[in-house]
Amino acid sequence: MSASVIDFIATEARFGARNYEPIGVVLSRGEGVWVWDTEGNRYLDCLSAYSAVSQGHCHPKILAAMVEQAHRLTLTSRAFHNDQLALFYEEIAALTGSHKVLPMNSGAEAVESAIKSVRKWGYEVKGVPDGQAEIIVCANNFHGRTLGVVGFSTDPETRGHFGPFAPGFKVIPFGDAAALAEAINPNTVAFLIEPIQGEAGVVIPPAGYFTEVRELCTANNVMLVLDEIQTGLGRTGKLLAEEHEGIEADVTLLGKALSGGFYPVSAVLSNNDVLGTLRPGQHGSTFGGNPLACAVARAAMRVLVEEGMIENAARQGARFLEGLKDIRANTIRDVRGRGLMLAVELHPEAGRARRYCEALQAKGILAKDTHEHTIRIAPPLVITGDQVDWALERFAAILTQDFS
Incomplete structure (x- = not known):
């Protein structure tokens, strides 16, 4: 050295x-x-x-999109419209089959945004008593390092001396559909899970697991939230890892490869009314959905598909x-x-x-x-x-x- x-x-x-x-x-x-x-x-x-x-x-095409947009307009905040956000919405929705999009910056922000959104949906649509919403998560999960997320981590290194933590989370074993069935109750609003546990060591669930998970969530009016921040956008050989079992999440979280490594970009994607519960002033981000991020993400998605990655x-x-x-x-x-x-x-x-x-x-x-x-x-x-x-x-x- x-x-x-x-x-x-x-x-x-x-x-x-x-x-x-x-x-x-x-x-x-x-x-x-x-x-x-x-x-x-x-x-x-x-x-x-x-x-x-x-x-x-x-990647030269993503780089070119970033440089071109940086010369034109980088940030407006969401106080004003910009000419890249609508196009980003349209293209990511077409690519993933989603109905609503919430743009953020980091993967951890996407997770936190999803937690807020499914709780709000639980109170305003499902009818869960205020303050009693529960979200089920898996042991050995990794959904980021914010205070909200580490509160339901099972890794002592992640949790140690960072409390007190927010309540409302129930931890079950990964890959165990029977444990999910047992954990669900009338106050359960969501099941938040990685299709493959990356940080835990690339842990793959048993075949058929997500088919059972999808059936349980549908039967109990529970939102299935798939954290595809690592697995999504081609990493597993499919656009989304959910495709390996032919299921569809209610809420999908994307990040990381969404910008090809050029810029922090993440998104919460919804196929139902979860994101429809948000109203102006209830959630936001100064940088979320900025024109530079949107131009980069559009190019990153385009080359992923066009170049057969x-x-x-x-x-x-x-x-x-x-x-x-x-x-x-x-x-x-x-x-x-x-x-x-x-x-x-x-x-x-x-x-x-x-x-x-x-x-x-x-x-x-x-x-x-x-x-x-x-x-x-x-x-x-x-x-x-x-x-x-x-x-x-x-x-x-x-x-x-x-x-x-």
Whole structure:
């Protein structure tokens, strides 16, 4: 590690709050699936900024849309109309089949907005007594890091010493339809869930689970809220992960890849009257729906479809998954994934996954550990078959080592 890299990292440590523990690399440039550090070393990005850079780093068409719009108009606030918001609404609704759209900035803001909206719907439409609305969530969930969200997290690191927390949430096991049926009561307004639990280690529910979930929510007039902030927009080989079981959420949350990594953009999408309960002055965001964000998001959605990235995610994800499963290593406990959302779980005795990620860095691969013993793999959706094979050679070399 050169003096300049050490200086960058030391300066971060001196001035920055230590709320992250990054891998020891300082990146300065990106293009497609590749990123370069300050010393000129090239790496295959197997994290994609937690799926935010699904369209690849610095996609030229998204960049052009951003630059063009930045020259024209960046921010008006929602006090006035702008000529990009209506077009964004129209295009995202056509792409996803949604009826109403609420634009926000970060994924966490979208989650908070959905929580507010389904509670309001519960009181004004379903008839739940005021102050008694309940939302069901899953153990090991990750819906962001706001105070409202961490209050129903089951991760002690996320919750510790941040309380008191807001009431109104009930936690059940992920992938257990019987537990959902038991948890629902007359005051239940929503079930908030990730189609695949990303931060928990790419945990995929059993087949048929979401079909049962959809039936239970419909039968009990409960809003099914799918947090597709990581899984949505092609990551799993479908536009939305819900399509793998042929269901439709009542409320869908999108973010991350909605801007291709250029700008914070998120959205709450509704197929019913949930968003219709909001009135002027009851919810908002200075930057939500700004013209720069809308122009970027429109370009990000367009290239996703026009360049066949969703189909490529399905093809290359299957190739990557098969290749990982073919690696014969005593260190590997499980390999799982859907599309280009993959994970290698190590046996505890193999040591921490971070050590393997650091070894992968030395081989030209950037991946990230999660939950101590799992390596998450989520390259941009523009990855090619040759690049997948190149990555697999390096994963095989590292996973067959023992760092315990």
